[in-house]
Amino acid sequence: xxxxxxxGFDELGLRRALSDRVLPLLVAAMTxxxxxxxxxxxxxxxxxxxxxxxxxxxxxxxxxDAQASAAGLPGTRLAAVLSxxxxxxxxxxxxxxxxxxxxxxxxxxxxxxxxxxxVPIPAVIAVRLxxxxxxxxxxxxxxxxxxxxxxxxxxxxxxxxxxxxxxxxQACAGLALIxxxxxxxxxxxxxxxxxxIRRREAIEIVHGLGATDSYIAGRFAARATWxxxxxxxxxxxxALPLLLVLANLAxxxxxxxxxxxxxxxxxxxLPPGLWFALPCLPAIAAAIGFVTAHGTVRRWLRRLx
Amino acid sequence: MLRFEMVGLRYxxxxxxxxxxxxxxxxxxxSGESRxxxxxxxxPEVLHDISFxxxxxxxxxxxxxxxxxxxxxxxxxxxxxxxxxxxxxLLGTEVTTAPRTALPGLRRRIGVVFQDFRLLQHxxxxxxxALPLRLAGRPxxxxxxxxxxxxxxxxxxxxxxxxxxxxSGGEQQRVAIARAVITRPALLLADEPTGNLDDAQAExxxxxxxxxxxxxxxxxxxxHNEQLxxxxxxxxxxxxxxxxxxxxRDA
Ligand SMILES: Nc1ncnc2c1ncn2[C@@H]1O[C@H](COP(=O)(O)OP(=O)(O)OP(=O)(O)O)[C@@H](O)[C@H]1O
Ligand SMILES: [Mg+2]
Numbered sequence: 001x002x003x004x005x006x007x008g009f010d011e012l013g014l015r016r017a018l019s020d021r022v023l024p025l026l027v028a029a030m031t032x033x034x035x036x037x038x039x040x041x042x043x044x045x046x047x048x049x050x051x052x053x054x055x056x057x058x059x060x061x062x063x064x065d066a067q068a069s070a071a072g073l074p075g076t077r078l079a080a081v082l083s084x085x086x087x088x089x090x091x092x093x094x095x096x097x098x099x100x101x102x103x104x105x106x107x108x109x110x111x112x113x114x115x116x117x118x119v120p121i122p123a124v125i126a127v128r129l130x131x132x133x134x135x136x137x138x139x140x141x142x143x144x145x146x147x148x149x150x151x152x153x154x155x156x157x158x159x160x161x162x163x164x165x166x167x168x169x170q171a172c173a174g175l176a177l178i179x180x181x182x183x184x185x186x187x188x189x190x191x192x193x194x195x196x197i198r199r200r201e202a203i204e205i206v207h208g209l210g211a212t213d214s215y216i217a218g219r220f221a222a223r224a225t226w227x228x229x230x231x232x233x234x235x236x237x238x239a240l241p242l243l244l245v246l247a248n249l250a251x252x253x254x255x256x257x258x259x260x261x262x263x264x265x266x267x268x269x270l271p272p273g274l275w276f277a278l279p280c281l282p283a284i285a286a287a288i289g290f291v292t293a294h295g296t297v298r299r300w301l302r303r304l305x
Numbered sequence: 306m307l308r309f310e311m312v313g314l315r316y317x318x319x320x321x322x323x324x325x326x327x328x329x330x331x332x333x334x335x336s337g338e339s340r341x342x343x344x345x346x347x348x349p350e351v352l353h354d355i356s357f358x359x360x361x362x363x364x365x366x367x368x369x370x371x372x373x374x375x376x377x378x379x380x381x382x383x384x385x386x387x388x389x390x391x392x393x394x395l396l397g398t399e400v401t402t403a404p405r406t407a408l409p410g411l412r413r414r415i416g417v418v419f420q421d422f423r424l425l426q427h428x429x430x431x432x433x434x435a436l437p438l439r440l441a442g443r444p445x446x447x448x449x450x451x452x453x454x455x456x457x458x459x460x461x462x463x464x465x466x467x468x469x470x471x472x473s474g475g476e477q478q479r480v481a482i483a484r485a486v487i488t489r490p491a492l493l494l495a496d497e498p499t500g501n502l503d504d505a506q507a508e509x510x511x512x513x514x515x516x517x518x519x520x521x522x523x524x525x526x527x528x529h530n531e532q533l534x535x536x537x538x539x540x541x542x543x544x545x546x547x548x549x550x551x552x553x554r555d556a
Contacts, residue, residue, distance in 0.1 A: 011436055013427040205423050208385060209484075210413030211440050212406070303319065305387050305408070 012202050012216070014223045017195040023188070023224070024231035027289070030184040031235025031281050034177055038278065039243040041173040042271035043250055048166040050253075052159055059127040059136060060153040061085065061094075061143065066123035070147055077147035078123050084146055085127055088139060092128040122151075181288060188224055188292040195220065196300050207304050217297035221290045228289025232282030240278070243270060306523060307359040307382070307492070312391035314352040314377055350547065351377050355391070357542065357552045359525075361491070364518045365553075366534055367527035369544035375527040376420060378544065379494050382525065383417045384408050396491055413441055416490035418498045422481040424469040431456065431465040434483045441488060455483050458513075474501035482510060486517060493517060495526045499533055511537050 063081050070080035078096060085094035097105070102124055140152040196203065203216060247269040352374050359365065367375050380386045381393060384400065393400040398411050416437075424433050431452055438448045456462055459479040461472075469477050478501045485493060493514070499507040511533070518524045525542075528534065534541070540553030 009432065009439065011425060011428060011432070011439070013425070016427075201423075202425055202427075205425060206436070206440070207409075208383065208412065208417070208423075209437050209440055210409045210411075212409040215440070302405075305384060305405075 011206055012199050012219050014195065014199070014219060017198045018191060018220070018223045018227060020227060020230070023191045023227040024234065026187045026191075027184055027228045027231025027285050028235035028238065030180050030187065031232045031285055032239045034180045034281055034284075035236055035239030035243065035278060037173045037176040037180065038281070039239070039246060039274060041170055041177075042274045042277070043246065044166055044169045044173070045273070046271045047250065047253055048162055051162060058155055059129065060155075061125040061127055062122040062151040062153070063125065063147055064122040064149045065120065073146060077150075078125075080146045081143050081150055082125065084143055085125065085139075090130050092130045094125050094127045097124045097126060181284070184228075184285065185288050185292045188228060188289050189296045192220055192224060192293045192296040193300070195223075196297065203301075204304065207301070213298055213301045216301060217294045220297045221294040224289040224293035225286050226289075229282050229286040232285030235285075236278050236281045243274065243278075247271070306361040306363070306396065308392075308394040309355045309357050309381075310392040310394075312352065312355040312381065312388045312393055313350055314374075314381060314386060315350045315389045316348050316377075316386070318348065350389070352381070352547045355549050357549060359523060360555070361523055362518065362521050363555060364515070364524045364539045365526075366539055366541040367525055367544070368534065368541050371529070373544040374547045375544055376496055377547075378542075379417070379496050379525070379527055382492070383415050383494050384412050413437065413488065414491045416485035416488060416493045418478075418482050418485045418493075418495040420496040420500070422469070422477050424477060424480055424484075426469055429466050429468060430461060430472065430480045433469065433480055434487055437484060437488045451487060452483075455487055459483050475503065475506060478502060479506070479510075482513070486513070489517075490522060493522050493524045495524075497528055497530075498526060499528065499530055507533060508536075 061081065063078050066078035067076050069075070070077045073080045075083075082094055082096060085091055102121065105124075106121070136152050136154045140150075143150045143152060206216060251269045355378065367378065369375050377386070381388060382395065384395070387393075388401055391401070395411060396414055398407060400408075400411075403411075425436070428436070434456060435448050435452045438451065443451075453462070453465070456465060459482060461476060461479055461483070464472055464476060469480060472480065478498065482495075482498060485495070495514070498510060502510060507530075514524050514526065515537075540555060541551065542549060542553070543551035
């Protein structure tokens with residue numbers, strides 16, 4: 001029986017000239033790296049978003065010698081500062097941290113003895129603001145006059161530093177993506193050139209029989225697209241578990257509960273944007289394969305009459 | 306139909322001739338990497354001042370000693386090389402000035418039987434013969450019917466599925482001939498087509514060529530085989546050292 005399936009008709013012998021081993025493997029490696037870079041991008045974005053909303057509208061106020069009585073006001077210095085804070089427009093809440101909360105904060109630095117230190121520890125007040133843009137300088141001055149030595153720590157400067165760091169890291173991830181895409185294109189171009197040289201005679205024959213440049217380039221591009229897609233799918237699938245592990249490790253920093261071992265929770269820890277971007281990787285790999293192979297073959301064919 | 310005016314041909318070292326007009330592309334220049342180093346002077350001209358004209362439906366022998374330039378002249382006619390000088394008009398298209406994109410369509414109207422067959426080794430005999438039809442985008446059902454019938458006619462029905470490497474020289478030549486005529490080309494060029502055939506097969510081939518010629522195909526056959534020419538008298542173009550030394554007209 002004659003095989004009459006032009007869809008599988010391989011007149012240029014590309015099934016062997018562009019083998020299904022090396023190219024998909026290399027593209028898979030590139031896609032894997034791209035997936036990690038993407039994971040980094042989205043991870044940084046969601047962490048910084050979390051920190052910004054968490055820290056952006058907050059102040060920390062330290063009151064040394066908190067239980068002493070305030071100057072010219074009834075009650076302790078701490079009570080005076082607290083009442084001044086709650087009376088300030090723009091302040092949503094002001095809450096003095098309890099002794100054990102403070103101990104928990106200090107534990108990493110002072111060990112478990114932090115709760116029973118003989119050193120005087122200032123009281124710490126966590127303040128939440130309604131607006132991010134409250135000017136803290138006059139507030140700090142008023143607090144200091146009520147309880148001298150009181151420190152107001154504005155988080156805005158940290159937010160700015162964090163934003164700068166975030167943008168730099170994201171730029172690096174973006175740069176990595178561009179480099180990976182360029183390397184993938186180079187890999188496809190090299191493989192296509194090798195295929196052209198291996199199939200030079202068949203190409204010349206088919207060209208002589210009246211095949212157009214776009215026909216021949218299309219045959220190569222179809223093959224390269226298929227191989228790149230396989231590589232792209234493979235690379236993304238391999239990257240997924242690693243991204244899940246990383247997302248799980250990052251979960252505590254973005255305030256999500258850590259429940260190791262539960263796969264469904266693990267899936268939810270991936271930034272949602274990544275769920276959209278990850279399936280795009282094989283499509284991008286396919287596009288790179290198509291465009292690169294098409295262009296490479298067309299340029300090469302210009303040497304034929 | 307076919308008009309040569311003072312055509313000259315000089316090969317470049319890649320085996321092609323540069324486009325008649327315009328600068329060479331970057332790809333062309335890079336192909337220089339395969340050139341032997343230190344030998345940059347141009348190759349000698351192999352065809353000089355070729356001028357003749359053929360009407361549609363003509364039959365011509367192309368004769369001349371080995372190295373006279375018969376294959377080179379056919380290469381000009383099937384657009385494997387372009388003239389380095391002069392003017393060449395093929396099937397109404399001015400080849401010397403035509404854009405590259407105009408050539409594939411022209412090639413599909415020209416059938417060629419090569420001296421060395423030039424079959425695709427990884428395809429079956431059937432697929433080799435079907436290739437021109439597929440490149441022309443014919444429906445698969447028609448392809449199957451046409452190819453099967455022609456393969457029966459050249460006596461290769463039993464070998465449809467075999468690759469060329471498993472066929473004898475004569476059988477491969479018949480596959481090459483079938484591939485050349487399957488599209489009913491307007492111009493049929495054959496380079497030493499009987500080289501691997503016995504006398505009976507050569508006669509059969511000549512009958513096929515004459516039949517195609519009778520229904521309007523222009524046929525040019527290059528050969529050394531003087532006996533074959535004697536048995537089938539027809540006008541001839543004779544080449545000697547790259548020059549046309551004899552141009553017969555239709556009787
Ligand atoms: N690809 C090529 N590159 C450079 N020179 C070539 C090329 N092909 C042929 N020639 C030269 O062109 C000249 C004519 O060769 P051609 O093959 O046209 O002769 P021919 O008449 O077909 O000979 P034969 O009867 O032996 O086949 C020869 O001198 C040959 O060396
Ligand atoms: Mg020859």
